[in-house]
Amino acid sequence: MKFPHSQSLKQIAELIKADFVGEPDFKILGINEIHVVEEGDIVFVDHPKYYDKALESKASVVLINKKVDCPEGKALLISEDPFTDFNKLTAHFSPFKASSQAVSNSAKIGENTILQPNVFLGNDVKIGNNCIIHSNVSIYDGVEIGDNVQIHAGTILGADAFYYKNRPTHHDKLFSGGSVKIENNVEIGALCTIDKGVSGITIIGEGTKLDNQVQIGHDTIIGKKCLIASQTGIAGCVIVEDEVTIWGQVGIASGLKIGSKAIIFAQSGISKDLKPNTTYFGTPADDIKKKYRELAYINRIPDIIQKLKNL
Amino acid sequence: MKFPHSQSLKQIAELIKADFVGEPDFKILGINEIHVVEEGDIVFVDHPKYYDKALESKASVVLINKKVDCPEGKALLISEDPFTDFNKLTAHFSPFKASSQAVSNSAKIGENTILQPNVFLGNDVKIGNNCIIHSNVSIYDGVEIGDNVQIHAGTILGADAFYYKNRPTHHDKLFSGGSVKIENNVEIGALCTIDKGVSGITIIGEGTKLDNQVQIGHDTIIGKKCLIASQTGIAGCVIVEDEVTIWGQVGIASGLKIGSKAIIFAQSGISKDLKPNTTYFGTPADDIKKKYRELAYINRIPDIIQKLKNL
Amino acid sequence: MKFPHSQSLKQIAELIKADFVGEPDFKILGINEIHVVEEGDIVFVDHPKYYDKALESKASVVLINKKVDCPEGKALLISEDPFTDFNKLTAHFSPFKASSQAVSNSAKIGENTILQPNVFLGNDVKIGNNCIIHSNVSIYDGVEIGDNVQIHAGTILGADAFYYKNRPTHHDKLFSGGSVKIENNVEIGALCTIDKGVSGITIIGEGTKLDNQVQIGHDTIIGKKCLIASQTGIAGCVIVEDEVTIWGQVGIASGLKIGSKAIIFAQSGISKDLKPNTTYFGTPADDIKKKYRELAYINRIPDIIQKLKNL
Numbered sequence: 001m002k003f004p005h006s007q008s009l010k011q012i013a014e015l016i017k018a019d020f021v022g023e024p025d026f027k028i029l030g031i032n033e034i035h036v037v038e039e040g041d042i043v044f045v046d047h048p049k050y051y052d053k054a055l056e057s058k059a060s061v062v063l064i065n066k067k068v069d070c071p072e073g074k075a076l077l078i079s080e081d082p083f084t085d086f087n088k089l090t091a092h093f094s095p096f097k098a099s100s101q102a103v104s105n106s107a108k109i110g111e112n113t114i115l116q117p118n119v120f121l122g123n124d125v126k127i128g129n130n131c132i133i134h135s136n137v138s139i140y141d142g143v144e145i146g147d148n149v150q151i152h153a154g155t156i157l158g159a160d161a162f163y164y165k166n167r168p169t170h171h172d173k174l175f176s177g178g179s180v181k182i183e184n185n186v187e188i189g190a191l192c193t194i195d196k197g198v199s200g201i202t203i204i205g206e207g208t209k210l211d212n213q214v215q216i217g218h219d220t221i222i223g224k225k226c227l228i229a230s231q232t233g234i235a236g237c238v239i240v241e242d243e244v245t246i247w248g249q250v251g252i253a254s255g256l257k258i259g260s261k262a263i264i265f266a267q268s269g270i271s272k273d274l275k276p277n278t279t280y281f282g283t284p285a286d287d288i289k290k291k292y293r294e295l296a297y298i299n300r301i302p303d304i305i306q307k308l309k310n311l
Numbered sequence: 312m313k314f315p316h317s318q319s320l321k322q323i324a325e326l327i328k329a330d331f332v333g334e335p336d337f338k339i340l341g342i343n344e345i346h347v348v349e350e351g352d353i354v355f356v357d358h359p360k361y362y363d364k365a366l367e368s369k370a371s372v373v374l375i376n377k378k379v380d381c382p383e384g385k386a387l388l389i390s391e392d393p394f395t396d397f398n399k400l401t402a403h404f405s406p407f408k409a410s411s412q413a414v415s416n417s418a419k420i421g422e423n424t425i426l427q428p429n430v431f432l433g434n435d436v437k438i439g440n441n442c443i444i445h446s447n448v449s450i451y452d453g454v455e456i457g458d459n460v461q462i463h464a465g466t467i468l469g470a471d472a473f474y475y476k477n478r479p480t481h482h483d484k485l486f487s488g489g490s491v492k493i494e495n496n497v498e499i500g501a502l503c504t505i506d507k508g509v510s511g512i513t514i515i516g517e518g519t520k521l522d523n524q525v526q527i528g529h530d531t532i533i534g535k536k537c538l539i540a541s542q543t544g545i546a547g548c549v550i551v552e553d554e555v556t557i558w559g560q561v562g563i564a565s566g567l568k569i570g571s572k573a574i575i576f577a578q579s580g581i582s583k584d585l586k587p588n589t590t591y592f593g594t595p596a597d598d599i600k601k602k603y604r605e606l607a608y609i610n611r612i613p614d615i616i617q618k619l620k621n622l
Numbered sequence: 623m624k625f626p627h628s629q630s631l632k633q634i635a636e637l638i639k640a641d642f643v644g645e646p647d648f649k650i651l652g653i654n655e656i657h658v659v660e661e662g663d664i665v666f667v668d669h670p671k672y673y674d675k676a677l678e679s680k681a682s683v684v685l686i687n688k689k690v691d692c693p694e695g696k697a698l699l700i701s702e703d704p705f706t707d708f709n710k711l712t713a714h715f716s717p718f719k720a721s722s723q724a725v726s727n728s729a730k731i732g733e734n735t736i737l738q739p740n741v742f743l744g745n746d747v748k749i750g751n752n753c754i755i756h757s758n759v760s761i762y763d764g765v766e767i768g769d770n771v772q773i774h775a776g777t778i779l780g781a782d783a784f785y786y787k788n789r790p791t792h793h794d795k796l797f798s799g800g801s802v803k804i805e806n807n808v809e810i811g812a813l814c815t816i817d818k819g820v821s822g823i824t825i826i827g828e829g830t831k832l833d834n835q836v837q838i839g840h841d842t843i844i845g846k847k848c849l850i851a852s853q854t855g856i857a858g859c860v861i862v863e864d865e866v867t868i869w870g871q872v873g874i875a876s877g878l879k880i881g882s883k884a885i886i887f888a889q890s891g892i893s894k895d896l897k898p899n900t901t902y903f904g905t906p907a908d909d910i911k912k913k914y915r916e917l918a919y920i921n922r923i924p925d926i927i928q929k930l931k932n933l
Contacts, residue, residue, distance in 0.1 A: 159445070162500060189815070231853065294612075304616065431758060451775070465813070470756070
């Protein structure tokens, strides 16, 4: 998430009441989570196990709960609770804004684009040309949609990430300040949910087609020309490369990478990265050839038992 | 379900045209199904197999299809078709009321609570303070929501139980006269469905968080501080104790009990009660350690076949 | 899909700029896909593998990408790209019509039928008597609903089929010109999706009951008095015969036939036709008795390994 205008280290430190290490006018452009952080960004870290990763990342500023040596050319923000302070920054620069009307005045809608009745468009939503947005679709603030996109009824774009920190007394929500981008020529079925990124952008790549009731988690990036069948759920921070085919009711765990042109058979459960150009099946999923062999082996058990008896 | 005012045995008997055993002015407070019945309630039973259970339950009045001995301190309603007469009582005391406007006049909405556009609030809905109800959410009559609750777009609270009696010619619906209660600090994702209880209350406990597209059946009680990931389906009359973690696409059959702090891995299918503090996986699910061992055993079958050949 | 009025072969040939074989005034009644084609219809075929099937079908006119011998009593339309030309016919005779109001003027609504707030009814929707359509339901153009039907909140009837032809540069959508028919006494839960047929009609048979979050694909025909539990997904062109019971989170692949009174246990994955009066479980599913035996065999592997060691 980028700030509307660049901020100084001192400004941010005052905002979250943190100490800082670095020049007071050190320039900051935005905030991001570790896996999508860029130069100019603040990243946060609150566990010693991940200190090095954060300090060595592309982040220009590290929001951290210990006064460590500051890497050259970077700055530190020292905070007792970086998680909470990161949330303060999200709430400050990307606050929830209530909508008093179903289609926000700040929404931009392209030529020949049709909005069916009962559609909700939040603040600063952008929709390209020649799109059809069917009835009862909800599009949260800031979502961007390209040209020639069709979104079927009841679909929800841009709800919050399902992302909580376990505290002793409660689950502490990491606020979502990111967004959703739907590229050109995408079609999305009815009653799908595509969550916004926590700090980054959840992307559905050009020409990809989603069936009904598909769930796409925060910060997940779906490539171009993929087919995703009904009731499939893809968790957060997943990368699905181009031309992947996913059949119905598949589940993909968070943070995984699915290689281009991979094919995943229905109801499979994916808990590891998948290779390109390969077909998978099962829970946990495996190469289809290995999986079918495994099923054949199970059918041979009665035979094995008989042979053992005959010995 | 409690009646708005207490009723006499004679009043109820006349309403459903049933005979009765007991004092005409025997006081009745409500109706309930067998698993949630309380003193003062009517319970119904229409199969001899369950007569004793109903007669020995906490119910004060048993609506039954045979003239049996009446337990002391209780009363009987004798009916040819207790199922249909129970439905008559639900329809009389908790009738469906059509809504002519999107937010009912009888809905009570707390301070600082935001309703986004296209929300439907039925009759007598109560929402606490500091809540956000996102666009296109539907909340049926009588649902109660605590403070600091966020409900994402398109979610449906309080639809009817999926509960039918198989008759020779058709499925006969058991009417839903119960409700839904969402406790404080709960967050519910987009496009979830939480059904009302048949006679009791479906409860989402304090601080519990639901991801998108989660289904919770009638009369199910989810404890406090649980996490339930996307596309999980929990059937009716389930008890999920506190601090349970359920990953995506899990299914839980009706009437089960999930012990506190249990963890259920993605896509598992639960058909038995689960112990507290234990991790489960698979369909049918088992202790994760046993399940992984089982998968390892299957991988050893080719080796077994080879060894048998070598003998 | 039938044309509003019958067309001549010459008229259709001019519309799609195709050559034709047959009498110019040969009468054409509509267009249909191969599996539902009737006398008077155009069917399309673009792969030599399926030429014979199309030419020998009930279709009166075959839209084909090669000049073959014309069967007696039939006609041919010769086109370089039958898929695209079939789409042109769908777009011409069943064009998408934007709706400027939530309940179309051309919608017909029966006596005692209740529409809750925020319902969308498209053009030419027909709803019978004594129905309840709950809030935020979306019903696309042309859907027909019988008497005594209840449809819970947020459900979507009549979205497009998920049906694409894989071209070198993109996925080419087969337009949906079909419809959805919900017969009498059906109840549909919250947040279900029932897609329209590509050229035919997706049907939910009399007295059938669907739980929440069920997905029914295009051209699928569900029989009478079926029960389908939550989060089940049934692909396109499936035939489910009468009185079938399907538990939660089941998946059924496209084009299959499920015999009457079959029972499918939760989370099963169906990839073959199922016999009537039989109970199935597992992914891939099998007769429950065989499946349970299989699970028991897997549990005997440790024993087998021990016996082999002892030899």
